[in-house]
Amino acid sequence: MNKLVARQRLVMTFTFFSMFFGAGNLIFPPFVGAQAGSATIPAAIGFIVSAVGLPILGVLAVTFAGGFDKLAGRVSPKFALFLGVAIMLTIGPCFAIPRTATTSFEMMVAPFVPSSYSWLAQLVYSLVFFALAFLFAQHPEKLSKV
Structure with missing residues (x-):
């Protein structure tokens, strides 16, 4: 497995941040929090799991499989x-x-x-x-x- 040097890690960090953080991640969470009312904590957990957790798990799955072609190619x-x-x-x-x-x-x-x-x-x-x-x-x- 190749190790990334510090500069490559920094570039990857900014790349993933720019891919996953958009206006929806800036505007939507406060709106969800306001609409959730007394259920703010479960709403925040659901938002974090769906908007942060699942995309990161997707990236990890593709990475550990050795690329998208290898992951999806397991089916055909x-x-x-x-x-x-x-x-x-x-x-x-x-x-x-x-x-x-x-x-x-x-x-x-x-x-x-x-x-x-x-x-x-x-x-x-x-x-x-x-x-x-x-x-x-x-x-x-x-x-x-x-």
């Missing part, structure tokens, strides 16, 4: 391919990508648009949002130039 190679594609689609196009436009729309635009035109405003906003994101992604070096 076709299953490994299907599961890998399903995970990538779920993480990206099915959940994360639509949520980026929806969240920013709800925070910036929705309060100023009549509810009868909300669907149209969200459609236009999403098209502009993703067009700009695509343009910025084509030349990321230009974002850091002054």
